[in-house]
Amino acid sequence: MKNIILLLILTTILCSCPTEAGEDKTYKYTITNNTNVVVEIIPYQNPGNGLPELTKKISIQPGGKFEKTKIDVPIYTGFSFREALYDGHLTKIDIVFGNDRKIVYDHCNTCVNPRNIFDLSYNDEFIETYTITPEDYQNATPCNGNCY
Structure with missing residues (x-):
C-alpha cells in the first residue's frame, strides 16, 4: 500500500511539472499588394520618440x-503581424501608397476598423x-507627396 501511495504522489508531482517537449509550430504571415502602386509599410516603435x-x-x-x-x-x-513587421515593440504603422496616400493603423486590442x-x-x-487592395488605396488619406 505504501508503494502505491508513493507512486501516486510521484506521478502527481511529475505530471504537474511543465514540460518543454513538444513539436515546433511554424507561422507564415504574408502581406500582398494588389494595388498598382508601390506600398511602403512604415513602423513606429514605443517606447521611443x-x-x-x-x-x-x-x-x-x-x-x-x-x-x-x-x-x-x-x-x-505565438506570432502576429505586429512581430512580422517590426523587431521590437510596435505601436502603429503607416501604409503609404506611392508617397501619394496613406493609412495609419494603431495597435489595438479590440479594433474598430x-x-x-x-x-x-x-x-x-x-x-x-x-491583402492590401485598390479599395484601401481609394480610402487612404491624400498626402500629396508628403506622406513621411
Whole structure:
C-alpha cells in the first residue's frame, strides 16, 4: 500500500511539472499588394520618440508580397503581424501608397476598423495573409507627396 501511495504522489508531482517537449509550430504571415502602386509599410516603435522608423520600412511592389516565417518552439510565444513587421515593440504603422496616400493603423486590442492589420482576425492562425487592395488605396488619406 505504501508503494502505491508513493507512486501516486510521484506521478502527481511529475505530471504537474511543465514540460518543454513538444513539436515546433511554424507561422507564415504574408502581406500582398494588389494595388498598382508601390506600398511602403512604415513602423513606429514605443517606447521611443514617436517618430517613424524609416530605416525599417518595408516596400512591396505592385502585385508583390512580403513574407515572414517564424518557427515557434516550446514554450510557445505565438506570432502576429505586429512581430512580422517590426523587431521590437510596435505601436502603429503607416501604409503609404506611392508617397501619394496613406493609412495609419494603431495597435489595438479590440479594433474598430475591420481592415486594421492588428485586428485579431488577421493574427490568430498559423498561416495568415493580409491583402492590401485598390479599395484601401481609394480610402487612404491624400498626402500629396508628403506622406513621411
